[in-house]
Amino acid sequence: MSDNLKKEKFVLVQSETILYDESIKTKSIGYYKDAFIRFKKNKASVVAAIILMSLVFMAIIGPNLKEYTLVGENAQKWANRLDYLPPKAAGLEWLGFDGQKELEGFPLRFEELPEGIVIEVYSDNPNAIGQVKALVDYYAYVDYYYSNDVFTSLLESEYELIKEIEAEKGITIITYDNGLVNGSYRVKLNFFLFLDEVYGMDNMNFWFGTDAQGRDLFTEIWTGARLSLAIAFGVSSINIIIGLVIGAISGYYGGLTDLIIERLSEILSGLPFLAILTLLLLRYGNSPWIVILAFTMTGWLGISGLTRSQFYRYKNREYVLAARTLGARDPRIMARHIFPSAVGTLITSLVLYIPSVIFAEATYSFLGIINYAKLTSVGRLLSNGQEVMKTDFYMVLFPAIFISLLMLSFNLFGNGLRDAFNPSLRGVE
Numbered sequence: 001m002s003d004n005l006k007k008e009k010f011v012l013v014q015s016e017t018i019l020y021d022e023s024i025k026t027k028s029i030g031y032y033k034d035a036f037i038r039f040k041k042n043k044a045s046v047v048a049a050i051i052l053m054s055l056v057f058m059a060i061i062g063p064n065l066k067e068y069t070l071v072g073e074n075a076q077k078w079a080n081r082l083d084y085l086p087p088k089a090a091g092l093e094w095l096g097f098d099g100q101k102e103l104e105g106f107p108l109r110f111e112e113l114p115e116g117i118v119i120e121v122y123s124d125n126p127n128a129i130g131q132v133k134a135l136v137d138y139y140a141y142v143d144y145y146y147s148n149d150v151f152t153s154l155l156e157s158e159y160e161l162i163k164e165i166e167a168e169k170g171i172t173i174i175t176y177d178n179g180l181v182n183g184s185y186r187v188k189l190n191f192f193l194f195l196d197e198v199y200g201m202d203n204m205n206f207w208f209g210t211d212a213q214g215r216d217l218f219t220e221i222w223t224g225a226r227l228s229l230a231i232a233f234g235v236s237s238i239n240i241i242i243g244l245v246i247g248a249i250s251g252y253y254g255g256l257t258d259l260i261i262e263r264l265s266e267i268l269s270g271l272p273f274l275a276i277l278t279l280l281l282l283r284y285g286n287s288p289w290i291v292i293l294a295f296t297m298t299g300w301l302g303i304s305g306l307t308r309s310q311f312y313r314y315k316n317r318e319y320v321l322a323a324r325t326l327g328a329r330d331p332r333i334m335a336r337h338i339f340p341s342a343v344g345t346l347i348t349s350l351v352l353y354i355p356s357v358i359f360a361e362a363t364y365s366f367l368g369i370i371n372y373a374k375l376t377s378v379g380r381l382l383s384n385g386q387e388v389m390k391t392d393f394y395m396v397l398f399p400a401i402f403i404s405l406l407m408l409s410f411n412l413f414g415n416g417l418r419d420a421f422n423p424s425l426r427g428v429e
Helices: 031-040 043-064 075-082 107-111 138-147 156-169 191-199 217-253 255-269 273-284 288-298 301-314 318-325 330-367 378-387 394-420
Strands: 100-105 118-122 132-137 151-154 174-181 184-189
Touching: 031 043, 031 394, 043 217, 043 394, 075 138, 075 191, 100 107, 100 138, 107 118, 107 132, 132 138, 138 184, 138 191, 156 174, 156 184, 156 191, 184 191, 217 255, 217 288, 217 301, 217 330, 217 378, 217 394, 255 288, 255 301, 273 288, 288 330, 301 330, 318 330, 330 378, 330 394, 378 394
Parallel strands: none
Antiparallel strands: 100 132, 118 132, 151 184, 174 184
16 A cells, blocks of 8 residues: 555645634624523514514504594593494404394394394394394494484584585485474484594494493503503512612621511511502502502512522622622622622513513402503403403403413513523523
């Protein structure tokens, strides 16, 4: 084999070039930037973050997306006639947003209806002898029913406006006019046409249906979500700040400071939250600020205890002792050396604290303990929907979907943040 190896086959590479070590050119990545990069790799958490941002965004703009202009002196009377309309949205009929509803009654009730209103009649009704069930286009049914009803409380301003519109546009809104009787007009109206021309309700499609007062449930859900999120973020911000500060001081300094703080925490933790909430509401009323105060009186205790345990865990580590030896002050050591190490554990609890406040507020609203006078919350919507669950299930369905999405999103988002801020995973692909 050695005979086949010829010297001229061996050639030195770059024999006339001087080779130097190349400098490694990379950008330094900070702690938070590295956490953000690792968070983006968790697809489930990214999707959860998008859903959360969408829910918050909808809570901000949702109440203004669907204009509902039934306002004025006589408006609530008309709104009450639009109670429990089922969900209806153009283009989404295949998903059940078709405005159809099941009614019960004797066959004559449905035989007298115009063609197109009754979709299907079920021959027997086990709930009532002699009656039948019918699937109807409920919007057309309501329009037909109230268009044949004699209204006895039409205001003079409404009557005059109708006459002006009829003369200007050449349309018929009043189909029967008995004139002024005891200060109000007795008339029959093309009901939906009247609401359109007089109150501007040109789109009689309620995407999530209506409630018992004829209010648009889509608007009510996002209005309630706005209130629930505002209370949750307000309570969470206050409790997280107080809990982090007190827990950090207690865990870092220990000794007498820790002993005093712990004894005060034990006294506060012994106070029943329900008793605090009830007493405050009875004394000062159902204002959102009173609810926030009740949640912040003892809500910071759990965060404080968790922060205390984390600071106890890390305060005697070598890098903390080195920083103290080099002259770093206590606030800098707590903020720059201990807190980043503990944030991975804290972040999940802090993120999940927000939905816990939302669910607690929704629970007490559902039970009627918190009952805002003129404000709507998601818990109150669920409570109202429970009463008509068998006939109008959508009243519970949509608020429940909102709560469920919020819970799942916060859980996945919190898990993603926990993994991203875990220092032991820094630089791990």
